[in-house]
Amino acid sequence: MKYPSGIKKVVTNNSNKATINYGNRGMNLESDLNITNEYYRDHDIAYIYKKPTPIKIGTVDYKIMKITEAYFESPSTTDYNGLFNGKYIDFEAKETNNKTLFPIRNIHKHQLTHLENIYKHQGICFIIVRFNKLNETYLLFAKDLFIFINNNDTSSIPLDYFKTHGYLLEENYHPRINYLKVLEKYGGA
Amino acid sequence: MKYPSGIKKVVTNNSNKATINYGNRGMNLESDLNITNEYYRDHDIAYIYKKPTPIKIGTVDYKIMKITEAYFESPSTTDYNGLFNGKYIDFEAKETNNKTLFPIRNIHKHQLTHLENIYKHQGICFIIVRFNKLNETYLLFAKDLFIFINNNDTSSIPLDYFKTHGYLLEENYHPRINYLKVLEKYGGA
Numbered sequence: 036m037k038y039p040s041g042i043k044k045v046v047t048n049n050s051n052k053a054t055i056n057y058g059n060r061g062m063n064l065e066s067d068l069n070i071t072n073e074y075y076r077d078h079d080i081a082y083i084y085k086k087p088t089p090i091k092i093g094t095v096d097y098k099i100m101k102i103t104e105a106y107f108e109s110p111s112t113t114d115y116n117g118l119f120n121g122k123y124i125d126f127e128a129k130e131t132n133n134k135t136l137f138p139i140r141n142i143h144k145h146q147l148t149h150l151e152n153i154y155k156h157q158g159i160c161f162i163i164v165r166f167n168k169l170n171e172t173y174l175l176f177a178k179d180l181f182i183f184i185n186n187n188d189t190s191s192i193p194l195d196y197f198k199t200h201g202y203l204l205e206e207n208y209h210p211r212i213n214y215l216k217v218l219e220k221y222g223g224a
Numbered sequence: 225m226k227y228p229s230g231i232k233k234v235v236t237n238n239s240n241k242a243t244i245n246y247g248n249r250g251m252n253l254e255s256d257l258n259i260t261n262e263y264y265r266d267h268d269i270a271y272i273y274k275k276p277t278p279i280k281i282g283t284v285d286y287k288i289m290k291i292t293e294a295y296f297e298s299p300s301t302t303d304y305n306g307l308f309n310g311k312y313i314d315f316e317a318k319e320t321n322n323k324t325l326f327p328i329r330n331i332h333k334h335q336l337t338h339l340e341n342i343y344k345h346q347g348i349c350f351i352i353v354r355f356n357k358l359n360e361t362y363l364l365f366a367k368d369l370f371i372f373i374n375n376n377d378t379s380s381i382p383l384d385y386f387k388t389h390g391y392l393l394e395e396n397y398h399p400r401i402n403y404l405k406v407l408e409k410y411g412g413a
Contacts, residue, residue: 082341084301089276090291102279105291112273116305121346123312152271157310 064130064165064172067211068115074210075119081215083117083124086110112149113160119215122223123158125150130165136191137164139184147184150177159222163204163214166194174217175201253319253354253361256400257304263399264308270404272306272313275299301338302349308404311412312347314339319354325380326353328373336373339366348411352393352403355383363406364390 068085075081089111093104113127127150129141142162153160160177175192179200183192202217257274264270278300282293302316316339318330331351342349349366364381368389372381391406 076341079341079344082338082345082347087276087278088281090279090281090294092277092279100296102294102296103292105279105294107289107291118312118314118342118345118347121312123307123310125307149271152265152268153307155268156271156307158271158307 064128064163067206068128068163071210071212071214072115072117075215081117081119081124083115083119085115086112109143109145111145113146119159119218123153124218125153125158125160126163128163128165130167132167133191134166134168135194137166137194137197138191140190151181154178154181159218161222163212164197164201169194172204172206172212173197173201174204174214176222253317253352256395257317257352260399260401260403261304261306264404270306270308270313272304272308274304275301298332298334300334302335308348308407311407312342313407314342314347314349315352317352317354319356321356322380323355323357324383326355326383326386327380329379340370343367343370348407350411352401353386353390358383361393361395361401362386362390363393363403365411 065085072081072083072085075083089108091106091108092102093106095102113125115128116123116125118124127142127146129137131137131141150160150162154177162175162177162180163172164175165172175197180192183196183200202221204212204214204217206212254274261270261272261274264272278297280295280297281291282295284291302314304317305312305314307313316331316335318326320326320330339349339351343366351364351366351369352361353364354361364386369381372385372389391410393401393403393406395401
């Protein structure tokens with residue numbers, strides 16, 4: 036696995052706790068999850084992949100196999116799924132710049148329906164939400180997501196709900212975001 | 225679910241047995257599997273999807289969100305995965321015009337590796353192969369695929385191996401190809 040060279044540990048003081056930052060802190064959640072999943076595969080721990088972005092292909096120049104016209108489509112399922120410990124794993128990952136709330140509209144309606152179906156059929160499913168400005172990433176099981184949605188009229192989940200019902204994911208060197216640890220401990224995997 | 229209109233049952237004699245053909249016999253295996261999986265979802269039986277084709281995006285006109293340059297990439301995993309009865313399901317589907325053999329090279333090396341990993345980690349995995357000229361479609365569990373590969377020096381699997389170690393999938397109106405029946409009976413799902 037290739038990491039960008041020159042990564043250094045930098046300890047910064049972030050309000051009342053010390054956080055370890057790694058060189059390419061600028062990486063987004065998707066990149067972090069991709070290298071985490073790559074780590075899991077390289078170490079034969081789990082086989083979880085990000086699905087390719089769905090694209091509607093318009094025109095193809097078949098002589099050079101080049102697509103010259105295509106459009107993005109909205110995904111009908113979540114972005115990530117795979118296999119861990121014989122269990123089906125399924126999740127969606129989102130970032131927000133909001134410091135206190137996660138707006139539920141960030142997850143498409145059909146993605147919520149998908150998570151509901153997966154939950155009903157005994158898949159292990161959850162969302163991973165990163166609060167960019169706080170540098171905090173949480174895992175929230177779909178069960179707790181639906182409990183919130185079914186019991187609240189608001190269109191956003193407060194950060195506090197993630198703190199009390201979700202799990203803060205530590206960031207490390209490798210695996211970058213060890214979310215499988217949470218599944219092993221609390222998620223039946 | 226929408227079916228093309230004007231579908232009629234047509235009974236044809238195919239060597240020594242009667243086969244029921246449906247109007248759009250011209251449909252390929254991928255279409256058949258897509259409407260089968262749609263049937264499974266519509267009836268809350270299983271949540272199995274074809275992954276989008278992986279595409280490397282070159283240039284995008286962001287004003288109109290149009291992709292103007294992109295290229296096909298070869299898939300690193302199988303085409304289909306999902307959840308059935310709480311089990312992780314993973315498979316690749318291929319057609320061949322060969323009447324007696326299935327050339328193994330039709331499945332990419334990294335797809336074979338993927339199936340091997342899934343098998344090792346207790347996922348339910350298999351290939352579905354359609355012999356176009358014979359109008360026969362077989363399900364072969366990955367376990368039996370690897371037994372063949374590990375014990376034979378040939379680069380093709382004879383049709384007979386599918387007949388003896390695989391399962392002939394009947395084609396019906398809906399679900400079109402009920403491959404989950406084989407998993408329930410023989411595949412531990």
